[in-house]
Amino acid sequence: MTALLEVKDLKVRVEEREILHGLTLTVNAGEVHAIMGPNGSGKSTLSHVIAGKPGYEVTGGEILFKGEDLLEMEPNERAAKGVFLAFQYPVEIPGVATMNFLRTALNAQRKARGESEFSTPDFLKKVREVAKSLNIPQDMLKRGVNVGFSGGEKKRNEILQMALFEPAICILDEMDSGLDIDALRVAADGVNALRSPERAMVVITHYQRLLNYIVPDVVHVMSKGRVVKSGGKELALELEASGYAQFEDAA
Amino acid sequence: MNLALAKNETGRGLSDSFAVARDRLPGTGKVAEARSAAFEAYESVGLPHRRIEDWKYTDLRASMRDVLPLAPAPDEAALKRAAAAVKLQSIRGVRRLALVDGVFVPKLSDLDGLENGVAVATLRGVLESGEATLQAQLLTLDNANPMVALNTAMMTDGVVIQVADGVVRTQPLQIIHVATGTTPAAIFTRSLLRLGKDAGATLIESYIAADGATTYQVHDSLIVAIGDNARLDHVRLVEDAREAFNISSAVITLGARAHFNTFGMTSGAVVSRYQATIAFAGEHSRVETNGVNLLNGRQHADTTLFMDHAVPNCASREVFRAVVDDRGHSVFQGRIIVRPHAQKTDAKMMTRALLLSDEAEADNKPELEIFADDVTCGHGATTGALDESLLFYLRARGLSEKQAQALLIQAFVGEAIESIVNDDLRELAISAAQRWLEARA
Structure with a gap:
């Protein structure tokens, strides 16, 4: 069986500075991986490169998604293939109504996959169902994308999109940043509801706390642009107790 | 009077075409007098050009060249x-x-x-x-x-x-x-x-x-x-x-x-x-x-x-x-x-x-x-x-570059279009903007 996501010896530069120095990571369908590590270890860079954010230069290695070269694809092609990045800081887009955005995005993905576009009533029905399960009031959907949303609302909106687009792999970039414990629990419940044997998740976080709610199958420790240790969920607890310092030298 | 400027492509002076057109222009007496005075005023300057301050950015002499018949x-x-x-x-x-x-x-x-x-x-x-x-x-x-x-x-x-x-x-x-x-x-x-x-x-x-x-x-x-x-x-x-x-x-x-x-x-x-x-x-x-x-x-x-x-x-x-x-x-x-x-x-x-x-x-x-x-x-x-970060967000959600741009452009002009009070007219303006966006897609 082909792995869902294979990152092989990935080297990435941003403006002359190498951030990832040969990172390797394999994620299979159905698995939840956590990537932990201190600030500046390259966690967010990895998520951005997987999603196709401009401004990063890949100088070595490759990323395969279902065996296909992901780096050759435009960001929207990656989305249509089933790659979803939940942003650490979801942007506010004034003047673009959330509903209009959701429908345009969903139908663009479906069209790219050769599927029929959703009719308006079907789409509305689907959004309402998902919104209800995430406790997102209809009023929020009428506003501009993320405009005036609290931190928790923005993250819920990311999970709403995840539920709507049904991606094959979800990269959650510091989903816990800026969330209080209640907001975190709601967001984590939303993510857990989407766990399935066909879908993989990569949870990027500083803190072990999030992993109490989203329990990973595999934990990786990143330091200075490489994965320096991988293990089971108990590795996260170990890190919480001893900190990242022990890995700084290893890298 | 600058006759060279008033010539059109056929080589005939605009003053001639005014003379030719005159029979087709409604109004006599005061109206006709006003037309003649206006035409003289126009001819004394000709098409405005960039050295006229008010037309600095829109040089009709360069772009329009001639007034057509x-x-x-x-x-x-x-x-x-x-x-x-x-x-x-x-x-x-x-x-x-x-x-x-x-x-x-x-x-x-x-x-x-x-x-x-x-x-x-x-x-x-x-x-x-x-x-x-x-x-x-x-x-x-x-x-x-x-x-x-x-x-x-x-x-x-x-x-x-x-x-x-x-x-x-x-x-x-x-x-x-x-x-x-x-x-x-x-x-x-x-x-x-x-x-x-x-x-x-x-x-x-x-x-x-x-x-x-x-x-x-x-x-x-x-x-x-x-x-x-x-x-x-x-x-x-x-x-x-x-x-x-x-x-x-x-x-x-x-x-x-x-x-x-x-x-x-x-x-x-x-x-x-x-x-x-x-x-x-x-x-x-x-x-x-x-x-x-x-x-x-x-x-x-x-x-x-x-x-x-x-x-x-x-x-x-x-x-x-x-x-x-x-x-x-x-x-x-x-x-x-x-x-x-x-x-x-x-x-x-x-x-x-x-x-x-x-x-x-x-x-x-x-x-x-x-x-x-x-x-x-x-x-x-x-x-x-x-805004690049907005474009990337939209593209990461499956929108093509043109689609993402279109959505942000719509939002940008939308604020101005919102000023139209009448719903039907607002729709009219939105669809005109839409036509422009579709033409560039």
Whole structure:
């Protein structure tokens, strides 16, 4: 069986500075991986490169998604293939109504996959169902994308999109940043509801706390642009107790 | 007189074509005298060029080169094509007044069942009838501006609308300018709207091309007098053919406690200029003017507004947005004058430009001349590209680059379009913007 996501010896530069120095990571369908590590270890860079954010230069290695070269694809092609990045800081887009955005995005993905576009009533029905399960009031959907949303609302909106687009792999970039414990629990419940044997998740976080709610199958420790240790969920607890310092030298 | 400038491509002087056209130009006596004077005024300057400060960014001598010969009156085939074009633009609940190649066409207009207190005549009719008051009002425009003078000399037709005192909730009126000519020609029109005391009206001006019309020139002017305590809502949409020129002038005068809300959008024509003077003649009046330019290819669109605060206690708001792609060029010149004694004037002007390519250009020229001391006046301008982080967010959700841009452009112009009060007219502006976005996709 082909792995869902294979990152092989990935080297990435941003403006002359190498951030990832040969990172390797394999994620299979159905698995939840956590990537932990201190600030500046390259966690967010990895998520951005997987999603196709401009401004990063890949100088070595490759990323395969279902065996296909992901780096050759435009960001929207990656989305249509089933790659979803939940942003650490979801942007506010004034003047673009959330509903209009959701429908345009969903139908663009479906069209790219050769599927029929959703009719308006079907789409509305689907959004309402998902919104209800995430406790997102209809009023929020009428506003501009993320405009005036609290931190928790923005993250819920990311999970709403995840539920709507049904991606094959979800990269959650510091989903816990800026969330209080209640907001975190709601967001984590939303993510857990989407766990399935066909879908993989990569949870990027500083803190072990999030992993109490989203329990990973595999934990990786990143330091200075490489994965320096991988293990089971108990590795996260170990890190919480001893900190990242022990890995700084290893890298 | 510069004869070289007045020559057209056929080598015949424009003064000859004025002489040739003269028989077709309505009005005798005073009207004919006014035309001759205006033509002389035009000929002494010729097409304005960049060394004339007011035309610095829009050099018609370089871009237009010649004033084309007067368009012939439309024949049956032309009217048929005009009818098809007009049909595509029809708006629910709106009374249409059609000008085809500069000629009012009753057959394509809705003149039945005019409300009591609303009168519609043609410019030709008024100029020929000897109706002194209306004629005088139609001939008030200043010859100092060469393109206005040329319009006075050559105007063939248009509509003259009068709304009596106290008449409100009138059906929106649309003056639709249709060009049909398959051979290069110029169209000269002038319209007048008189809105009585306590009256209310909505006026739409649309400029479109029938299938097959490509190279033509529109030379239009509009005179509006808004009575005391009256309100006019105005929408202006320029969707001319991509090779066409549109040079339009407007003079709007407001009485006391009057309200003028105007929205203009230019997405058509290769070169266009809209020069409008808005003058406050009575106190406690208010003007909101919103404009959008959507330009690509080599399109050039110039909006030149002159807000004349001649009396105290009036407010004006100018919000202008430009979206410029390829080698497009957007120009906004906003002059605000607050005359002595016009105390408590509240005037603001804001322009924002979105540049979608490295070669796109947007020029902003605000000019504030304030001669009163107790006023609030301000202006601001920003220019920038689409926000990369917003584009990436949208693309990461599956939108193609063009789709993501389109959504952000819609949001950018949407704020200006929101200023249109009437739902149907707002829809009309949105669909015009949509057409532009789809054409670039």
